[in-house]
Amino acid sequence: MNSTPSMLTPPKQQLTDRQDERLQNRDGIRGAIASFVDKVRGGDLGALPVIIGLAVIWTVLQILNRGFLSSANLVNLLMESAAVGVIALGIVFVLLVAQIDLSVGSVSGLSSAILGVLFVSNGWNVWAAVAIAVLAGMTIGFVYGQIFNRFGVPSFVITLAGLLSFLGLQLFVLKGKGTINIPFDSPLVWFAQLAFVPAWLSYLFVVLAAGALFAIGYSKAKARTAAGLSAEPTQLILVKSVGLLIVLGFVTWYLNQARGIGWMFMLFVALVLLAHYALTRTSWGRSIYAVGGNVEAARRSGINVRWVYTSVFMVASTLAAVGGILAASRLAAASQSSGGGDVNLNAIAAAVIGGTSLFGGRGTAFAALLGIIVIQSISSGLTLLNLDSSFRFMVTGLVLLLAVTLDSVSRRSRTSHGRA
Numbered sequence: 001m002n003s004t005p006s007m008l009t010p011p012k013q014q015l016t017d018r019q020d021e022r023l024q025n026r027d028g029i030r031g032a033i034a035s036f037v038d039k040v041r042g043g044d045l046g047a048l049p050v051i052i053g054l055a056v057i058w059t060v061l062q063i064l065n066r067g068f069l070s071s072a073n074l075v076n077l078l079m080e081s082a083a084v085g086v087i088a089l090g091i092v093f094v095l096l097v098a099q100i101d102l103s104v105g106s107v108s109g110l111s112s113a114i115l116g117v118l119f120v121s122n123g124w125n126v127w128a129a130v131a132i133a134v135l136a137g138m139t140i141g142f143v144y145g146q147i148f149n150r151f152g153v154p155s156f157v158i159t160l161a162g163l164l165s166f167l168g169l170q171l172f173v174l175k176g177k178g179t180i181n182i183p184f185d186s187p188l189v190w191f192a193q194l195a196f197v198p199a200w201l202s203y204l205f206v207v208l209a210a211g212a213l214f215a216i217g218y219s220k221a222k223a224r225t226a227a228g229l230s231a232e233p234t235q236l237i238l239v240k241s242v243g244l245l246i247v248l249g250f251v252t253w254y255l256n257q258a259r260g261i262g263w264m265f266m267l268f269v270a271l272v273l274l275a276h277y278a279l280t281r282t283s284w285g286r287s288i289y290a291v292g293g294n295v296e297a298a299r300r301s302g303i304n305v306r307w308v309y310t311s312v313f314m315v316a317s318t319l320a321a322v323g324g325i326l327a328a329s330r331l332a333a334a335s336q337s338s339g340g341g342d343v344n345l346n347a348i349a350a351a352v353i354g355g356t357s358l359f360g361g362r363g364t365a366f367a368a369l370l371g372i373i374v375i376q377s378i379s380s381g382l383t384l385l386n387l388d389s390s391f392r393f394m395v396t397g398l399v400l401l402l403a404v405t406l407d408s409v410s411r412r413s414r415t416s417h418g419r420a
Contacts, residue, residue: 061381071258082268083327085372088350090319093312098360099155103162108324109339113173116180116334137321145310179335192329195263210245275365292360353403
């Protein structure tokens with residue numbers, strides 16, 4: 001009895017997300033690279049533009065001043081990034097739901113004033129003063145959410161009113177004292193100025209980070225395989241983990257040639273990782289992306305849209321308060337100018353430059369980390385070149401405009417490729 005080969009050999013079963021014949025040759029490392037190239041061509045750029053931009057900025061500034069990439073300068077750069085970076089992290093949450101908070105600078109200044117008055121002037125326990133300052137920020141965010149949900153006032157108007165109101169409240173709390181100096185022997189000043197991670201512990205953190213990346217990637221790939229979906233090959237996961245180990249190991253070694261990595265910057269990184277987990281691994285985080293992508297669709301799917309809006313405003317104001325406390329600790333003072341100047345604009349610019357879309361629904365917690373490093377790099381580099389702040393504002397403005405332009409262009413590209 002004659003049989004055709006197709007009758008003797010069962011056809012190879014395709015994975016669920018590889019039914020399209022155009023995707024059936026995307027296995028292995030080459031397939032992963034091809035998929036990445038397709039995503040970039042389709043406008044899904046991710047963090048690629050800001051990483052390339054940061055490399056260009058560092059190269060130019062190093063050519064102009066040989067001390068820019070010195071370990072001592074990079075240590076200072078990271079320490080100066082932490083306070084505003086924490087504030088920018090809160091802005092990321094608000095932008096993800098296509099809203100804005102213009103008052104984070106004033107909220108940070110108010111929190112520093114509350115800290116200074118309670119801790120220094122009234123003799124409170126330092127941690128009790130910190131708790132009250134943070135609680136004040138959380139309450140402000142809750143009030144914003146209620147006004148937004150109940151009365152439909154645009155967040156731009158609500159937070160603009162907050163910017164003015166809390167600036168006035170900051171002056172009222174200080175009661176004309178001008179500047180309140182925080183004692184240098186306080187734990188806050190020690191943490192912000194003198195506390196650095198021991199070298200051996202910094203290397204341990206590097207190993208743990210690489211191991212965590214491999215463990216997470218492997219478990220995710222295993223779960224997708226069990227569900228009949230395509231997954232990253234183990235070799236690629238291993239390559240990424242080893243690459244992270246090498247890069248972070250070199251950076252840590254280089255920073256340890258000076259004072260090392262400050263604990264305040266490590267707190268910022270820990271908050272970024274916590275925010276990343278909340279946004280990607282919790283139903284609340286998925287709800288934030290859903291609301292930012294299409295609020296009506298999110299409401300019809302059963303998401304409590306009002307709570308999502310209230311929660312992101314609370315996160316933004318709380319992190320603004322934390323950032324204000326860190327800034328006051330770094331300067332060892334709380335004054336009428338705390339939270340003023342370019343703090344507000346730099347926090348918002350950092351979130352946008354780092355890759356968070358102004359249109360909502362796209363961005364990650366790492367946008368705050370990348371964005372603030374870009375802004376602080378510009379500030380540090382121009383300071384080393386003995387250029388005044390006017391050049392810093394102009395350069396930062398141009399970088400911000402470029403970031404928003406790239407976001408708009410990539411958004412159009414994603415729409416035309418069906419990825420929006």
